[in-house]
Amino acid sequence: QVVYQVPLKENHVLKRNVDQQLRIKIIYDRSIEDLLPEKRHLIKNKLFPQAISSLEKTFQVRKSTGTILLSRQCVTNQYLRRKADPHRYCRGACADYTRCGPVVVPEKHLQQCRVCNENEWHCGPTGVPDQEGVRDADFVLYVSALTTERCGHENIIAYAAYCQLEAEMDRPIAGYANLCPNMISTQAQEFVGMLSTVKHEIIHALGFSAGLFAFYRDDDGKPLTTRYADGLPPFNESLGLYQWSSKVVHKAVRLWDVRGGKMLHHAVYLLITPRVVEEARKHFNCPILEGMELENQGGMGTELNHWEKRLLENEAMTGSHTQNRVFSRITLALMEDTGWYKANYSMAEKLDWGRNKGCDFVMKSCKFWIDQKRQKRQLISPYCDTLRSNPLQLTCRQDQRAVAVCNLQKFPKQLPQEYQYFDNLNGVPAEELPYYGGSVEIADYCPFSQEFSWHLSGEFQRSSDCRIIENQPDPTKNYGAEKYGPNSVCLIQKSAFVMEQCRRKLSYPDWGSGCYQVSCSPQGLHVWVKDTVYLCSRSGQVLTVSIQMNGWIHVGNLICPACSDFCDFCPPERDPPASNLTRAAPIDLCSCSSSLVVTLWLLMANLIPLLTGLFLCA
Known part of the structure; x- marks a missing residue:
């Protein structure tokens, strides 16, 4: 349950002052203390301190001057608002506990309970007064390690979201991040990936979420989506989200090449805020690009909440971690376009995928790109068309920093028609071609070279970075x-x-x-x-x-x-x-050189005392 329009204790936001570093306060749930010592140390001493430090250097915030006090949840989830009163009132009673995601919020972080009786004639505060709240912070992050139902989904390492938004600018002021205990890895090889995952999840809570698109504001602090009299945007029941305006997200239709010489209509959603448009056009070198495409697959939680994997493969805010995650200028531009932050672009990491590939790459199917490159006898990079087989045919990741393998594979069922890209593949009968595509569904089944890891009896051994x-x-x-x-x-x-x-x-x-x-x-x-x-x-x-x-x-x-x-x-x-x-002179390990003989005699001399000792003890 998300709480909107939470008044800060001193209800004042300096809209023009955007040069203050973002301050994130971490509150660790009791479940963190229950972890094994090495996992607890990883989370409290390495993962979250490093992630928070990086994000605080990357973003500045429209500075709130008040202490953060969170609104209490209601027993019935029914609440009322009174004219000229910034607080919300529970109908009947406040809940015994207020949660932020799976975490119970400490009492000292909560406002006083405010209720209206059943006939709504009498409303007022009740119970303990406002608590001390959280000082010197712009965002409170509750961190837990609970084995929740969501952790039961395949390959879920962590998840996060916002839970309360302040009243003046709609900026998230509280959120949570839950790490699934069984997925926390303390292996050194996996630290960079874990750190990237934590930063990814916190950015969702700070602003990159479809549920927040309707609350984005322009540089003057004005809402990009029209508000009703209650101060909230219209609600879309089918999506379960507040409905954003066409100033934020735009639907477009692409002409989409597929196998058999056919062309389909492929619907996409693009984020079209000003800085995102500018950065996307520069990155792809496509001046007519309307915006940056959002993910259209993966179901609830992935769809619309990430960048399109096909176009920004290893950008950290795509919907799955395949390799070498980087937080690019495009993600920083989105956070700035929320109207809540200013981005430090020197913290952006270089993204090679899609760079300067042009409009054909970013606005058409990967089949069109692959066919065009084949006709010109050019490399089809960043895509590939080598079947994943045993033994593996190894290649290099696009940035040449990891050993990789083409993830083109055969699926047990035919792929949807719009994702059937191949008219021919070496060694594949024509009738089987509809079954072949890249292994990453949310990359629109486009095949690309991907780093991998070695496992022994199901246990991770090492990666190919x-x-x-x-x-x-x-x-x-x-x-x-x-x-x-x-x-x-x-x-x-x-x-x-x-x-x-x-x-x-x-x-x-x-x-x-x-x-x-x-x-x-x-x-x-x-x-x-x-x-x-x-x-x-x-x-x-x-x-x-x-x-x-x-x-x-x-x-x-x-x-x-x-x-x-x-x-x-x-x-x-x-x-x-x-x-x-010229070939180097061959080295012969079989020749009986004097040095080898001496070495063998020395070895025998060292063995004699050991052998003698064994005989004496027989």
Whole structure:
């Protein structure tokens, strides 16, 4: 239950003063204390402090000067308002407890109970007076870790929402974030993803929610949606939301290419507030774009509450976490267009997906894009058309920071006609083509290269993000001589790497890319494989690798990326020097060199005392 039009204790908002940093006060529910110590420490000492710090640096607020005191909920959920009185009155009685989502709000955060009797003749305050409230805060966030019904839904890590809005500007002043206890991961490899999820959920509570669209205001503080006499917008019963105006969300119809040469009408909803339009047009390089498309799939909670996944794949405010979430200028623009915040755009993260792809990318189906690129014999990136198979054919994520695999797969049922994109696929009979699409439904089934993770008996082992040092593979399974860490990137392998030892040869069936350390120099981009450095003189150059590691020879070929992909300053591309073209002298681990013999004798000498000891104790 959301409470609207909550008066602040000093009911005054400085509409012009938008240069004050957002202040978020965290209140931890008792359920946080009941978690295992490592999970409690993660939430209270790392996740939420870091998330709040980042958001407070990103947003400034139209400053409220009053203490936050929340309105009490009513026993019957029926309440009344009196003329010239900012408070709401419960019919009959106030509820024993007031909740914000699943959390019981502390008594000290609540206003005095105000009630009207059954015939509404007598109304007034009752019970304990106004409590102390929450001082020096613009938003109160109640954080819990309760196993709720919603946590039973597949892959739900956390969820959040607003619960009370202030009266003057309709800005949310209280909300909650609930983390599902069984989904809280303390593994270092998953921290960045968990942090992104927490920030994502708090942004929903602060303003990016379909239920708040009707309450957005312009730069002068005027509502973008017409209000009734009671100060609220019209309510849409079918949506269960207050109905926004055409100044906020616009419905459009796209001409949508599908398989068989057909074209359908595809309805979309776009957020069309001024800064969002400006940032979306700049990002896609499409001057006729009406706004930024909202998600049209995923059901309640996802639909309309996120950016369209097909167009902003790894933007943090899309409806699912696939990889490398970033909070882009488009999301910051939306928060500014609420009328409640000013954004610090230096905190925006770079979004590569869709950048400068043009109007055909952002206003047409992915089939149109793929077909156009094929006809021109160009890469179909950011989409892909390689079937996900066993063994895996590995590639790189679009930003070249993770090993990836194309998520094109066969579904058990035919996809809806508007999401059937392929007239042909290598090795797929024509009658089966309607069953094929990308694995992410909310990306309109468009296939793209996606990072992944390795699991053993259902337990997470590591992900394919090159920058996370904990993802380093076990030495016995590091066929490609890979190196994970903050300076590592994904490189394409021209052939499968082979591990050789005497007459033994091992290779890994899943190949195509790997993670390798790189560095920049005046000569160009350097690729490091173990302690050997290779110079990339031009994009597409083949590096012949032969190095010794852990008693094995690792042999393979890597393809150089463009120096400009990773370095700010690069020399002109040129043919590599002859030394870079010749194969390194083969290393022979089977030769009986004197050093090897000495090492073996030393090993035997060290073993003798141990063997003697065993015999004496027999």
